[in-house]
Amino acid sequence: MIDYLKGVVAEATPTYAVIECCGVGYEVNITLMDYPLISGNQECKLYVHESIREDAHVLFGFLRKRTRELFRLLIGVSGVGPNTGRLILSSLTDEQLESAIASGNDSLLKGVKGIGGKTAQRIIVDLRDKIKPESDALITSMPASESYDDSVAALVMLGFSAQQSQKVLTKVFAKDPTLNTERAIKQALTML
Known part of the structure; x- marks a missing residue:
């Protein structure tokens, strides 16, 4: 299992970055929140979540460990896959997401493209006890x-x-x- 990748940013787009580590280029899906910080750097460190499917091994990378933890919690919710989790973290900061879940603010979650009322409520119910906003x-x-x-x-x-x-x-x-x-x-x- 890959914990993080640290290397040169060979390519960066709003949806993915290619990180070159020891001569190997890893394509890593990123969030829109991380893109501006990755695109300007020659070197970066991404905390990785590896999603293994029958047809592909897909990497999701985050500049902060806390963001990766939130991503893993989100994809543990029924009906929220890796791409939906990444979309949520592209639309909301870690703090906004934690606050929305802790306060039960489903309207903020419903503001994310593709998130309906039932999914927003499921995220809040499933994660309320697992997420505490930082004081x-x-x-x-x-x-x-x-x-x-x-x-x-x-x-x-x-x-x-x-x-x-x-x-x-x-x-x-x-x-x-x-x-x-x-x-x-x-x-x-x-x-x-």
């Missing part, structure tokens, strides 16, 4: 790199360039490395 105290104790990566991804999704976002966020985290993603983004927006 502000836990978020501030997370490594700055995880909050930093999430903040960069959010700013890129808002239309700022990755390079510009990284530059500003580096200054923000240098002043206070314990910032959570939300506060880091708010501070960065005042500097952009």
